[in-house]
Each structure stands twice: as structure tokens, then as C-alpha cells.
Amino acid sequence: MSEDQNNQHDQNSETPAGLKSLRSVKLQASPYLASRVLANLELPREDRRSQASLFSFLRSRFAAMTVGLAVVAVLAYQWGSHPKVQNEAQYKVGSPYMVKVDIRELKDTDIAYAEVVLDGQNIQFSSKAFADVNETKKLMISWDQLLTKQYLPVVVKGNKEGEAKVTVYFYDRNNKIVQEKQMALSFKDKAI
């Protein structure tokens, strides 16, 4: 037996039984992993974001999101399927709002992931648990995490008066945009 084979033999003969049983546990990552990685690689370096802090915020904290908000104001707007600005709504500066993007019509489509983009200097994402989310203007969300949801929740906050837009792009496995939804928001200093 070669030295490597000897080593491998030694390793296996002393492996505790419980650990041996774990060798057969089937675990698989998302089938869209390669697409997500390639899509992120194609972004400019400054726009690439670690998923561990951002995805976790949206994917594993759905239930906790409303608890974390200072203002619980849930807006269920039906977003249009065209990239036109619709339903401009007014919000108070400094207060976080959850905007729900209706994704029911997209359930049977071949979407791999969504990207939420904030357009405007006066708007930001809002998260108490993940402060770095507040500094970014783009968030990517894996579609397989949204399959059982009717809405994609986006929590935003205006930091000064003015207009802003929130656009959600839906990508297929080939990283092509298959759907786009946009909403205009107007932030005012005083309560509406």
C-alpha cells in the first residue's frame, strides 16, 4: 500500500460511527447558484455584495422584519408590469416602510433571481439587524426563497425630501431580464 493509501486506511478505520453515517446525508445548494455567481461577477467590483449579510436579511428574517421596524406601515400596492412609474405614494422622511411587490403573476415563469434597485440619493434600504444593507442601492434575492410567497417585501426609508424610485428586475437562468416592476415614492418631511 502507498503512503497515501495507508493514511486513507487509517483515517477510515478510526472514524466514529456517527460521523460515518453523515457521509450519506444529501445536501444540495440552489440549482441557480452558478447563475447567481456569474451574475455577480459581471457586476462592477464596487457593486458586488456579500450574500451572507444581505440575503440572510431578506431570506431568513421575513417573520422578524415587521417586529424590527420602528413604523409598521405595510403598503400592498399592485405594481404594474410595465416599467412605468405608477402609484406614486407619499411617505414621511426618516420612517422605514415595507413595500410589498406583488409576485403572484410570476409564479409560473422561469425566474432565477430578482434584483431590487433604489434610484435616488434620498432613499435607502432599512435594516436594524444588518447595517451594511443601508449603504447599498442594490439587493439580489434568490427566487427559490420566494416560491411560497405572494409578495416580495422591500423595506426602505427616505433620508430627505424628494422623489425616488424602487425598481425590481426579475432575471432568468441566463441572466436576462424577463420582467420589471417599478414604483415611485415621494418623501416629505411632515406626516402625510
Add this chain to the structure above:
Amino acid sequence: MSEKLDWNKIIPLVLKGDRSATTELIEITQESLFVFCFHLSKNKQLAEDLTHDTYLKALTCLHQLKEPGAFMGWLKAIARSLYLDYIKSAAQSRTHVPLDEALDLQGPSRLTAEQLSALEVLQTLSEEDRTILILIDIQEVSYSEASQVLAIPEGTVKSRLARAREKFSKKYNGTN
């Protein structure tokens, strides 16, 4: 375990920006990396994020890989490093996630009692002990690859492995 790849052929292609070579590299290695990230992080959601971030970092820094054949060990070393950074900065890393919720397994792929016990015991071990057991006893990598992932000499791998196995066995046999 990943299928046999001709590393000396595929790595240069990926370095040149060949998209299908990059996709092939990810698809063939992702199972092994994901399993490693899962056992390390104890959480399926986090494992997916870590796997993604590991590839992102690895593919961005691929020119730093000295030996194409050492890709898997190098990849897992990056994953471990990202995990350690993550637990330092993320408050929720201290949260114990129930195993069923963490694994999100349904139907025929549900765990046996033995596997559940083993996973529960593994969760209680330190990151250092857990990593070495994951690499050698679950993923059956060589001492050489484990040495690369952990950045320690092979002799140290063997001695740490023996201690980690002893700790695991004491706890595991105490619960079974």
C-alpha cells in the same frame, strides 16, 4: 465528492474568462463545497450564502492559486475564512437553529436517528474540532488537503483529529 476534473485544463480556461468552464467548475465542485459550508455553519440558508460568497471570492482571486490541483483545498480554506469573519460580525451567529429548520429536509431525504444525533453532537463542538471532522471523517479528504484548508502541518492535522474524534465520541456515546 467532486467528480474528477482536469484542473490543469479547466483552471486556465476559467482564468481567461471562459464562462462555460466557470459554470462547469462551479457545478462540479458545488456539492462538496456546500456540504462543507453546511456542516461548518450548521444552517442551510447560511451555507448557501457562504457557498456563493466563496465562489465569488475564489473566482476573483483565482490568479493567486499556485497549484491548480489544490483548488478544492484552497476553495474550502476561503469558505472557512469567510465563515470565521461572518461569525465575528453577525450577532445571529449565536442563535441556535433547530436542526429540522436548519436542514429544511422533507420526505424521503429526512435524517435517520443516528444522523440527527451525530449532527446535534457535531453542532456542540468548537469550530476547530468541527472543521477537522467534517473534512476528514465526513468528506474523506486527505490529510494533505485538510492541512491546506486549516493552514497547519499534516502532523498537527493528525493530532487534532484524534482529539476531535475523542471529544465527538464521548458526547455521541453519551447520548446513544
